[in-house]
Amino acid sequence: MTATAVDHEIGRDRRRKEDQRLITGRTRWTDNIVLPGMLHLAMVRSPFAHANIASIDTSEAQQAPNVIAVLTGADFGDELGVCINAWPITPDQVTPVHSPMPSDRVSFAGEIVAVVVARSAAEARDAAELVEVEYDELPAALDLKEAAADSVLAHPDLGTNKSALWVFDSGEAGTGGNVEDAIGKARADGIVIEREYRQQRLIPAFMEPRSVVVDPTGEQLVMYSATQIPHILRFALAATTGVPESKIRVIAPDVGGGFGGKLQVTPEEWIAWAVGRRVGKPVKYTETRSESLMSGHHGRDQWQKLTLAAEKDGTVTGLKVELLADLGAYVAIVGGGVPVLGAFMFNAIYKFPAYHFACQTVLTNKTWTDAYRGAGRPEATYAIERLMDELAAEVGVDPLEVREKNWIKHEEFPFTTVAGLEYDSGNYEAATAKARQMFGYDELRAEQMARRASGDPVQLGIGVSTFTEMCGLAPSRVLGQLDYGAGGWEYASVRMLATGKVEVTTGASAHGQGHETAFSQIVADRLGVAFEDVEVLHGDTAVAHKGLDTYGSRSLAVGGEALVRAADKVVEKAKPIAAHLLEASVEDIDFAGGRFSVRGTDQGMAIGEIATAVFAAHNLPDGVEPSLDSDATYDPVNFSFPHGTHLCAIEVDTETGALKMRKYVCVDDVGNIINPLIVSGQVHGGLVQGIAQALWEEAVYDDSGTLVSGSFVDYLLPTAADTISFDIDHTTSPATTHSLGVKGVGEAGTIASTPAVVNAVVDALRQYGVHDIQMPCTPERVWRAIQGGGAGGSTEGAAMPHFDPSEPGQDSTEGAGA
């Protein structure tokens, strides 16, 4: 059966091609891969946050059944390589050497000190319990503010915990005025809002734990990894382990989610690589969920000190942002760059005339941090959207009114912001008007007043977030100016097969987003072939030989545009051949709906027929190569700037502090939409992830640096049972800097929703004198705030002990690994 092309694929609600195999799990997850003679690894991890390694005795483990080797950092030299930081944010950044398996000192609980290689995963795990490690505990730098004061050093040899201070000042940059002048003036005759907000530590809890298989048995060394970044991984392996890049093939098979958590080069990958090469056999390592929560990189973790200056009527005049950002024990691959990605977004959609941003990154003895869905922009959006609500309260106007007074009007685009970015398009008025209407804003405000008046034990709060963000990472030139270690282009190729089917490769590396579907729609439209006839290949450096992978809502805005250009080249190549075969001149050939036709006649050929003719190559014009295959590398000229208006109503049970979401409406402008169903999926999922930061998730450590929320019993992830059905819609202001007109949508929901929720909670409680609740807004914090207890301090206490082993008559075995 031949599928036929429909008129317009772009804009259709196509079900995702990839879903059946992903949902059923009958696919190539890394952990499903079994290679001949494959050995299994288990890691021995430090239970201490900071300790010198006095000794490691592997003798008993070596004797355990079917153990091939037990190796420590000392058993490897340079061949182990290092985990890299690709973005030193300042020239003088203090960056500890990050050995995948240190031999002298551990710097966070969960760091690997030894690896067991055995014939089965169970035997490896059993033997790992037999490795005896003696530690001399060192004082640990745990609290971010204390660490910033260098009271205890996370890495004593560095002499400081302060890694880098990154500053942007609009006065110095020439993009705006001097913020101190603005604040001074506001102190005299305006409004100054000063707040300190906490971005708690989060864990990117992707569905599929990380897994890696290394196969050293072929001519190329092959690494399969559950990663978002196969191409960057390949580069980093070559750069740090001495293996030529050409000898390395990295494959990211189907990957079960990442959310930034798999945008990393991990110690586990490096150790598997070194062990595979050492033993000359395929090896596999798959982490447990406990290991994942403890040692996969974490996200957020900032203190934000904020000063907003405004005139009495609420017109903003300046914004000063001072951040402390917790790097954890090492500077991860993006590391300190995460808060820098937020630096350009604190001013958001508002016309601040003066802006100052300073971020101090700080090393601690906690799990290292890096990108987590939104990476820098959720933090910025949270701060500014919370502040705008505070400003509205101070002025005594509706939060939407103060926003409207300050936002960029739609006729003012393109608009250069005080942070120096040029926003190409947007319409905040339109999105807000639509959201307001869908939400029933005025009715809910009336209900809120009525509940207040009657002293109802259930109070209503309404939260607003009119966010924007920068995504579609990123113009290479800008990345260069920021000292990022790579560019931001993307690659695509289109291969016309002999049977008329189309094979597409992309350097983007989908891990659940639906690229295969969306990219097929683009190619189907561009080449006029059937959706079903397009195959999208990715995630293998031998298939899509170059690329910069998937993160920062870049795949469609950058990778999609590369694909458009590659497809257009196919058409250009096919045209003279069509003319030749149709015995017409090239100037008379039109291409539409997948057909090359001779203008003014009914003669024509489908692109598939031309592909077949090119394959045979029996009758081509002189000097034309027998190939239609084309590729393109596209470097974006600008970021893309999705925006939207999110409105959230929350009921607060004032007797218990319990929160119940009543309604959530968002109207996002993500430019043109290729597949509305996929966009909805991204928005819904993104919203839940952002709401989860507001209400549920937090990585909590105890005083000794142990992760207390180390399982899903205590790290609270929401499920569908905890959320409501969101009302989502769109306005459309196409991006103007590329042909697809799309903007990224992967992170939008997460970025926007967190402040909408917290603003709603605070809005309900403002009547009690509350102007902040620390995230996550637990019922206890809310209840204490109502009782006059402030915003709430740090989360403390033990985990819930549901799986207590201490039942009578049983010995428990000890082991840091789990």
Place this chain on the structure above:
Amino acid sequence: MIPAQFDYVAPASVEDALAALAEHGDDAKIIAGGQSLLPVLRMRLNAPEWIIDLGRIESLRGVRDDGDSIVIGAMTPHSVVGSDPLVAEHATLITRAVEHLADAQVRHRGTFGGALAHADPAGDLGAPVRALGASFVIQGPGGTRTVSADDFFVDLFETAIGDDEILTEVRVPKHTGWGAHYEKFVRVAHQWPIVAVAATVRVEGGTIAEARIGLTNMGSTPLRAAAVEAALAGQPATEAAVRAAAAHAAEGTHPPSDLNGDADYRRHLATVITRRAVLAAAGA
């Protein structure tokens, strides 16, 4: 998440299970639904050499009517208890509690007896069975004995079941016609309760004639809110009367402090939730 090696036996009778338990002593562990034991094994918090599976013992499964009581076999899965008509009619409080216990998968595997033997003070079944005055039938090498709910729960994860014994069934006195409600306070749906209250009341013409109230996670064992029960007896089923009685809910409790809340917050919650549970149970 691979447990340490163990040997496995699945006897077909309680006697054979007891014999296996006697033979392996401290090295053995009973498995029922495995919903609490397996995580312990997989996280290697415990490594018994023998696992004795009660899953093949038919006599431990099911619910039957026994005159004044209904009898719930220890190996009856939560899902079966939750949909059993005898339980719904005579021990409605248990039906209400099971509705809130974990998720469908866990309810399908986890068992009534296993949950009670595990004795997690945050478990959802302890408070209702205490409130209903259930008794526990325990079989050991020396025969069978019956322990009252008040004596069954000894401490955190500790019950009256001896090392060489098996819980075979739970006898629940019929509370036919009593109103019942289980109010569970959680942050996310699949969580163990931060605090929960199991309330069942006999209402006669608008008056609470009798009330039985169990508290979940307000101490190291499930508790009875005796002061509230006493204060409610003979009171009208009104918001004001119940509020006054429920103010006693935290008396004599020793709730934990953990990530989900401090002890004083839990004490406060107990009073609010008790009020709500009683009012709902009374249909008020």
